[in-house]
Amino acid sequence: MKINENTLLEGHKVVLVPYNEEHVPRYHEWMKSPELQQLTASEPLSLDQEYDMQKSWKEDDDKCTFIILDKQRWADPSVDEEQCMLGDVNIFLTDPTDLSLAELEVMIAEPSYRGKGIGKEVTLMMMHYGITKLGVKRFEAKIGLDNQVSIAMFKKLHFQQVSVCNVFKEVTLELTVDESIQKQLQDDVAYMKERDFRLARSNRHEFI
Template sequence: MKINENTSLEGQRVVLVPYNAEHVPRYHEWMKSPELQQLTASEPLTLEQEYDMQKSWREDDDKCTFIILDKQRWTDTSVEEEQCMVGDVNIFLTDPTDPSLAELEIMIAEPSYRGKGIGKEVTRMMMCYGVTKLGVKKFQAKIGLDNQVSIAMFKKLDFQEVSVCKVFKEVTLEMTVDESVRTRLLEDMADMKERDYRQTCSDRREPVS
């Protein structure tokens, strides 16, 4: 999605940056994992196909993707950005007739970062971005029935289970963004900073005197 191609979002423990070509090799390595393929219902792609996918996601009007970075590692300018990658988070505008409905998807690809509340922070950050920048009024999350950790996380964020599909073995959870939800979300994310991504990258590359 063009809207976020020069946007970075800085939270307490993570930084969200646009999914760029330089992130593809690491992302491609992640997606060789049978576990991640199962959790994300994804088919393995060649590296070339992964580059094509990255480009299409950048251009598509209905997909908004950020790469999740470890903020502590990222603030060390000697560490390359690709080495800070933890996972990714997406908003899909799935209904052409209703642009206020969005599907939310998050992947913490690095096992050492799971179970530490990072997924919860990232989800809140992405919801805040979706509400304020994309006009989202209802979020959906479709999760495999065997991914109990993700189901529990979304329920802790007050998503409600609305249906179970036995054929696809997934559960659908939803949250409607009314005024109280919006207010709470903006309050919770008051410390989140939106920055110019190109400027941030430039600052990281400049030697510290």
């Protein structure tokens, strides 16, 4: 999606940056994992196919993707950005007739970063971005039945379970954004800063 091609979102523990060509090799390595393929319902792709996918995601009007970076590591300009990657977060506009409905997907690909509250921070940041920049009014999350940690996290964020699909072994949760949800979200991510990605990248040391 073009809207975020030069957007950086800064949180407490992470920075979210556009999914660019230089991120593809690390992403490709992640997606060789059978565990991540199962969690994301993805098929393994060749590296060339992964580059094609990155280009299409950047151009498509119905996909908004950010790569999640470790903020502390990224603040060190001597560390390659690719080595700061820990996952990705996506908003998919799944219904062309209702652009206010969005599927939210968060992947913490690096196991050492799981269980540290990063998924929650990223989810809140992306929900706020979706509401304020994309006009999202209803979120949907589809999570594998085995992924009880993610299911519990979304339920804590007031998502309600609406269906279970035993064929695909996944549960669907939804959240309708009303005024109280929007206000709570603004309070929860009041610390978040939106920056010019290219400018921030050239001044990474300022993020320490």
